[in-house]
Amino acid sequence: MEQMTLTQAMQERHSVRSYLDTRVPEEIRAALAVCRDSLTNGQDLHIRLVWDDPEGFDSRLAHYGHFRNVRNFMVLSAPRGKDMDEAAGYCGEMLVLRAQQLGLRTCWAALTFNRKAVRRLVPDGDELIIVIAMGYGADNGTEHRSQVEEKLAARSADDPAWYLQGVRAALSAPTAVNQQKFRIARSGRTVSIRTAGLGPCLKIDLGIVKCHFEIGAGKENFQWA
Numbered sequence: 424m425e426q427m428t429l430t431q432a433m434q435e436r437h438s439v440r441s442y443l444d445t446r447v448p449e450e451i452r453a454a455l456a457v458c459r460d461s462l463t464n465g466q467d468l469h470i471r472l473v474w475d476d477p478e479g480f481d482s483r484l485a486h487y488g489h490f491r492n493v494r495n496f497m498v499l500s501a502p503r504g505k506d507m508d509e510a511a512g513y514c515g516e517m518l519v520l521r522a523q524q525l526g527l528r529t530c531w532a533a534l535t536f537n538r539k540a541v542r543r544l545v546p547d548g549d550e551l552i553i554v555i556a557m558g559y560g561a562d563n564g565t566e567h568r569s570q571v572e573e574k575l576a577a578r579s580a581d582d583p584a585w586y587l588q589g590v591r592a593a594l595s596a597p598t599a600v601n602q603q604k605f606r607i608a609r610s611g612r613t614v615s616i617r618t619a620g621l622g623p624c625l626k627i628d629l630g631i632v633k634c635h636f637e638i639g640a641g642k643e644n645f646q647w648a
């Protein structure tokens with residue numbers, strides 16, 4: 424079977440909070456580990472892939488957050504004092520999309536997991552940034568409601584196709600509580616995405632949104648401001 428493109432993966436990805444018992448095969452675990460290694464190589468960001476461990480999301484808070492039967496997850500952390508939130512968003516979302524390509528479903532979780540159990544999995548000297556649930560989904564999730572494009576991105580009559588595609592991809596990105604607190608602007612081939620206003624996990628969101636924009640627009644078409 425031909426593998427779906429990252430663009431398709433972005434379109435089809437939605438948060439999934441209910442999972443099947445189906446075990447994730449070794450070759451898929453290995454493929455995600457390869458992707459993780461290439462993303463975090465030489466960085467202070469650490470991403471641990473945790474398999475067959477139902478404890479990480481076994482808590483009242485996780486159930487309250489509608490998580491069911493989470494058996495696998497990623498733990499993102501960085502050495503204490505290093506701000507790796509944006510990198511966590513960017514690299515975590517690349518892994519989320521890779522997981523989608525491999526048939527898995529995912530959901531970012533900043534709050535609704537078993538913090539005590541997950542803390543034990545964080546390397547010594549690191550601080551936990553965020554967790555991502557993954558596995559075979561009991562469903563495929565649903566498309567989030569999005570704010571109108573014009574509110575999130577500056578537009579002009581001569582916007583090139585790559586910019587419009589990047590903006591559309593950015594709008595499909597997951598953000599904490601679906602807040603979409605970012606603004607995109609373009610000057611020629613230079614693009615900026617900045618956080619706007621207040622909210623939880625804004626820098627993580629920013630990394631996720633930049634990842635989507637890059638895939639949608641094509642890295643070769645623009646540079647970051």
Ligand SMILES: Cc1cc2nc3c(=O)[nH]c(=O)nc-3n(C[C@H](O)[C@H](O)[C@H](O)COP(=O)(O)O)c2cc1C
Nearest residue numbers: 437438531532533534535567597598599600601624
């Ligand atoms: C940084 C971040 C933190 C999140 N934390 C949680 C969480 O603690 N619990 C939860 O159920 N969903 C969490 N989510 C999932 C968002 O609610 C979800 O991505 C958003 O509503 C958009 O929906 P979609 O992912 O289906 O497109 C988080 C998402 C992001 C990006």
